[in-house]
């Protein structure tokens with residue numbers, strides 16, 4: 114099955130100007146399955162057919178976009194920027210980010226965005242996300258990593274020291290990850306590069322706000338560990354699957370933190386979003 118979105122990009126029907134989170138859903142949502150949510154494992158499956166990508170836009174695209182509606186008020190730092198989208202799916206979260214967040218000055222993403230890293234275990238979703246990112250940012254380097262979060266190693270996670278790195282976790286930390294995945298160590302690793310790190314996590318329908326939920330776990334950890342810097346010689350080891358490299362000595366401070374739970378009028382569903390700005394030096 115060919116990918117209609119990639120075809121439209123190649124034929125020039127979809128352009129950097131007319132492609133947004135809304136037009137992607139409106140133009141390419143389809144309902145090829147009689148029971149959509151089941152064909153998509155209730156939106157949490159790892160898809161192997163482009164029909165599922167289109168069905169996802171139909172069944173869950175509106176909800177996916179709604180989660181990005183309540184933005185946090187903050188000013189973005191200007192400078193060379195990398196966006197990393199963990200469990201990026203077909204690119205809807207990436208589009209929400211670049212279409213909704215803007216810089217305070219008269220510059221645009223084109224001026225600042227130097228690279229995009231897309232991480233996703235579904236190859237067909239990754240292909241679509243890559244085509245979308247490349248269309249929107251032809252001058253940026255687009256790197257794809259075809260893996261689950263739990264499979265990433267130090268080489269995957271050694272990012273360029275850009276001024277600004279934006280880490281997106283959109284509807285991914287609420288997916289059950291394997292037991293050996295340590296979210297806190299993962300967070301420490303991805304923010305160990307010198308520079309400014311924005312972490313944006315969005316999650317849907319958190320029925321009970323308890324400590325078992327990754328979004329809350331991460332929020333509390335950052336508040337406890339990084340809002341006040343107690344130990345100036347904190348050593349952050351790279352602790353993922355490969356052997357730890359030379360421990361990097363860095364200091365981190367969380368300069369902005371926000372946690373927001375909100376409902377949408379449409380279906381009264383509740384969403385939770387977390388934002389953190391970490392400066393590593």
Ligand SMILES: C[S@@+](CC[C@H](N)C(=O)[O-])C[C@H]1O[C@@H](n2cnc3c(N)ncnc32)[C@H](O)[C@@H]1O
Nearest residue numbers: 156158159200201202205206235261262283284
């Ligand atoms: C609900 S979708 C969200 C997609 C995208 N982030 C968005 O907000 O539009 C969840 C995505 O996570 C991917 N996924 C599932 N298990 C994963 C894992 N263990 N690690 C990384 N991604 C995973 C799925 O393939 C799917 O693309």
